[in-house]
Amino acid sequence: DTEVTQTPKHLVMGMTNKKSLKCEQHMGHRAMYWYKQKAKKPPELMFVYSYEKLSINESVPSRFSPECPNSSLLNLHLHALQPEDSALYLCASSQGAGGSQPQHFGDGTRLSIL
């Protein structure tokens, strides 16, 4: 069982919809991450939150909007997505944002854009 919980596991949405992905961890980790992973490719970093503040935004389009309401919860708000945004979205957390801290991943949300 994963200690990083992502919901929903699957999401199908139209290009005009608004939806949110949710990620939760109760390990006391203070850094949380969103990754996008296309089929047969490695994960690509989207955002990093450290102590509930956005510390890295890898030039992600504004149709993706992250939110960190508290140290245990990370959301990714989606609006007006494009078909090329269909992918597996992985959340991860680590004790801190330092390079030595291993990241623990959730099972991901598989997103399909119609």
Next chain:
Amino acid sequence: AQTVTQSQPEMSVQEAETVTLSCTYDTSESDYYLFWYKQPPSRQMILVIRQEAYKQQNATENRFSVNFQKAAKSFSLKISDSQLGDAAMYFCAYRRGGGNTPLVFGKGTRLSVIA
């Protein structure tokens, strides 16, 4: 920019045998960390093993061990006594030391285990 290269897109191994997955990286940093992650079809990325660049001793976790050659910038993963559950995509990853640094992944090696 740091890069991670996995030159073997696919590998296969007989059950109970040993297999080595290759990884090289390019960096000018002296403070960094290297990781191997496993991603089975169930999708979850699972940390297999971690190596600190400042440590000369190779990391070991049960059946998994690494051969860390710092001068050659090589970080291979050896899986001993391979099991069917080891079948997965394996990603080598690099992370610079300090805070708020991204995890840079290689393209992955798909490992098949033959019964």
